[in-house]
Amino acid sequence: MMSMIFSLVIITQFESGPTDLYNQGNEYYQQGRYAEAIAAYEQASNNVGSTKIYYNLGNSYFKQGMFGKAILNYRKANFLSPRDKDVMHNLDFARNYRVDKTSARTSPVMQVLLNVFRYLSFYEAEVVTTIFFVIAAAFASLFIIYRRSIYCYALVVASVLCMLFFISWQSWAADTAARHAVVTVSEVSALSGPGEDYKEILVIHDGAEVKLRETRGDYALIQLPGGVGGWVPAEAIEEIF
């Protein structure tokens, strides 16, 4: 009986709808009630993973001075909509407020390549790659049957396009496989092993973007862009993807 009532409560909460929660969050944000806006957006994002919700959530956390959470949500939004300029701007902006400025910068060449290959989102890249694969396969079939050189040329063009989008797709896939995470507590000590008795190696602050190498018990092994890393309590970080 209890569990039924409980589940009913949860259902009614869900039934207030992500759109309502989103609008409610926007209203709170306009009034400067950021903590309440965060609560509304967080609940909305539990149901609906949308750029707009993550972006607004990032803004609310930023206004609350929680830069790690802001960066986390901007990165989620960026993953879904890599061409959204607002998201990029606010992500860059929030990064400037971090305590740790040591994050290694990507080289300019790499940056250009990333801009090209991150034009499409992970999902878009997947779909477009698949479409070009199907087209290439169709031309291959036509060529096999009719032996016309025009189909061969079309096959080459479609294959090259397919390869390009495949790289874009794989660049995202590498990112998700790398398990990026963001430090969301104001300060955390990275230790040499998974337990509080180990030696402190370095101190990492809110908003540091790290790679999650491994989790063991309540501890996670993280690595900073420079290569240094250590074990931190698992609740100090949040994974992006």
Add this chain to the structure above:
Amino acid sequence: MLIKTGKILILLNVLLFAGDLNFVASVNRTEVGLGEPVLLTVSVEGEDIGQVPSPQLPALPDFDIGGTQSSQSTSIQMSGGKIVQRQFINFIYTLYPKEIGETFIGACQLEFRGETYRTKPISIKVVKGPAQPTQPPAKMSPSPGEPGAALGGNIKLVATANRKSIYQGEQVIVDYTLYTRLRLADLDLSEAPSFRGFWVEPIFDAQRIEFQRKTIDGKLYDYSVLRKSALFPMTSGQLRITPMKLDVAVLQSPRDFFDFFGTTKTLRLESDPLYIDVKPLPSEGKPEEFTGGVGQFNIKTSLDRTTSEAGEPINLIVRISGSGNIKLLEKPLIPSIPGVKVLEPEIQESTDFVNSRIQGYKEFRYPLIPQTDGEHAIPGLNIAYFDPAEKTYQMLETDELRFTATQTAAAVELAQTGGLKITGADIIHIKSDADNLRSQRQSAGWWLALPYFASLLGIGLSLLYRRHQARLLTDRAYARKLRSSKLVKKRLKQAEQHLKKNNHKEFHAALSRVLIGYISDRYNLDVGLLTNVDIVDELAKRNVSEEIVRRLNDLLNQCDMRFSPGMKCENPQELFDEARELLDEL
């Protein structure tokens, strides 16, 4: 010859003093191995001697001159309202002895402003091979019976602290003074005192020993301050300053007539350790605004500009000046200012030792980045320090400052400030439209595999089709086989039509044609030559099961009955079904 073995002469003090000019010659060693260099230093010291000529070296028949260097230094002092500029010029000659034996460096000569100055000759002993160390090993205390025993009360190193009990962070000055009634040839610091637990501001560290005179207990001493430091304790409790240790070479009086220059004796001097009692700062009444200052301070705040355009940073300058532990002051906390971002300060500091106190200032420059247009007010700062004289905490206050910011929104272009990239005045506002608010796909999921399978299947099928086409052209049997299935369908249909119209004769003929045509195509036999018996034989040869062959034979025989007049088939429908079944099984 008067000059006996001049054993030691490291540094000869004033040899010749005339007017206001000192002219001294010295060597770095008096016993030298053949082939080793001796450095002869000829020093000239005096007021306004910039134009002094190089001294004339005596004839040095026993030496080769290896090289010459000169160095010059100037000190400017105020003395009785007059500026006195003293200069020191050193001429350094590298000499290489030519022969083993005893020799000497004659008097150097200098003519300046019409007067002639001369140094005293220095004797040098040249030995074979590298010279032995000229100084005996240092002894902790002179052994009795030797002339050095009398030195005990005649030379001492004294450490003094101007205060013994202070507050944490308060200044204490520690001096190390050498008192002597003896003539000293050299001194060498063997162990510096350790100021553990203190912040140290060196005030004076003697480069040259200059003695002054003082009477203590009726005895006249030469004394010189070797080192003077201002110390600021950083912890409380009793702090110990370890002794300074000094090796001095004492010139001893000549024991006989021939011991012209005398000998030296090296003594190890050690000061007493110092103990300083450091009281902790009272925790009672300690204000939150306390930034670690102990002493007497003033504060001044200012802005380097009062207007900011397009998000340019304005510097808030907080200058704390006074006397005390200036360098230990922490940065004051700037309260958050709405619409203004405060960056980390740039810190400058400068201290001086004036009237036996460390004085100076520490300046914090906070870059302020306005983020909204309009007039911004920087609230007054409150900073507390501890005044050890009054034994209380004192509060400093500053006035509110104002500045005006315009066009902050235009600051979206990147600005470089203090190593920080400012990308804009603020984050871009939230997205407010709820259109299309739905879960965006992160990834396509498993169904994405389907198009790939379909595509590969398509390629596979087209390959099969291609092969089929090729066989149609080259393989006659294959082509016939394929064609037969079409013909079979067509003929079966004809037979069915005849059945419906009850045209028994035509029906049987069509059925027979279907079967024979199919068999001839399927097994690549020639239709024209086939009789029922032939067919059965051929099929039996091709491993068709006996039962099917028997059924086929019956069926064909029944069809052939159309040729016998008057014979009627009882059940033509059954015959048709049997034919279809057989075709499927073949």
